[in-house]
Amino acid sequence: MxxxxxxxxxxxxxxxxxxxxxxxxxxxxxxxxxxxxxxxxxxxVRMSNLRLVMGTVIIVIALFAQFYKKKFPENRDFLLLCIALYVVLNGILQLIIYVKEKNAILFxxxxxxxxxxxxxxxxxxxxxxxxxxxxxxxxxxxxxxxxxxxxxxxxxxxxxxxxxxxxxxxxxxxxxxxxxxxxxxxxxxxx
Incomplete structure (x- = not known):
């Protein structure tokens, strides 16, 4: 050794x-x-995997909002839903990082x-x-x-x-x- x-x-x-x-x-x-x-x-690596999955979901929501088939006035409700989900999931992700991980480098x-x-x-x-x-x-x-x-x-x-x-x-x-x-x-x- x-x-x-x-x-x-x-x-x-x-x-x-x-x-x-x-x-x-x-x-x-x-x-x-x-x-x-x-x-x-x-x-x-469960915590890392959870963060990756949540990040992927957040990105997919942003992509749906960007490339939705209808133009702005018609997709207003859909965009508001996407923005709300984006903010809520980002908040949850930051809360997990702040509460669970803190300064952790290894679990x-x-x-x-x-x-x-x-x-x-x-x-x-x-x-x-x-x-x-x-x-x-x-x-x-x-x-x-x-x-x-x-x-x-x-x-x-x-x-x-x-x-x-x-x-x-x-x-x-x-x-x-x-x-x-x-x-x-x-x-x-x-x-």
Whole structure:
């Protein structure tokens, strides 16, 4: 496993534009996804699929409104219906993104052969004009009896990138794996 990490780092180093915080966050988020899935967690894409289906329906509604056979005065009611559906479905889509996803970069199923019945929600933040990257791991179902309390760390991205913008994957892997291990620890039971 250690050899595989070092070989992948020498073959295709991950590079970010250090003056663009979106580029830095993208490289780190991609690496987090690789690390979590390498630990046996399978990505849960249901939320992404729901967003894609809703987006497709919204586009189809817009296309119907644009290319309806009748001209404007005759299709007024149809256009009003299309506009109303467009606004309502867009609102629902934005609400789902705001309430359910927030800063999530990855949803997972529980690992196979695991005693836990809940997957993970991995979230990250890198505020604009800041070098502090926050990574949080929480349960996908926080009300589940097998859910562990959320864990997070906040560290400067300068610890993981060279001056040329190359990600030092070994250091980043250690930090993320330590966070995953911290999440997977059995919670201490008080007496």
């Amino acid at each position: 250690e050899e595989q990490k070092s070989q992948s780092a020498t073959k295709n180093p991950k590079k970010a534009n250090l003056v663009d915080h979106h580029s830095i966050k993208h490289v780190l988020d991609e690496s987090v996804t690789e690390i979590v899935t390498s630990r046996g967690y399978v990505e849960d 997972t199923y529980p690992p196979k052969d695991s005693f836990t019945s809940t997957g993970l929600v991995v979230s990250s933040k890198l505020p604009r004009f800041s070098d502090m990257y926050t990574l949080e791991i929480a349960s996908a179902d926080p009300k589940s009896i097998s859910a562990n309390p959320p864990v997070q760390f906040t560290k400067s991205v300068t610890k993981w990138f060279t001056k040329d913008g190359i990600l030092v994957e070994g250091l980043f892997w250690k930090d993320v794996e330590a966070l995953i291990d911290d999440y997977q620890k059995e919670p201490k039971k008080g007496k």
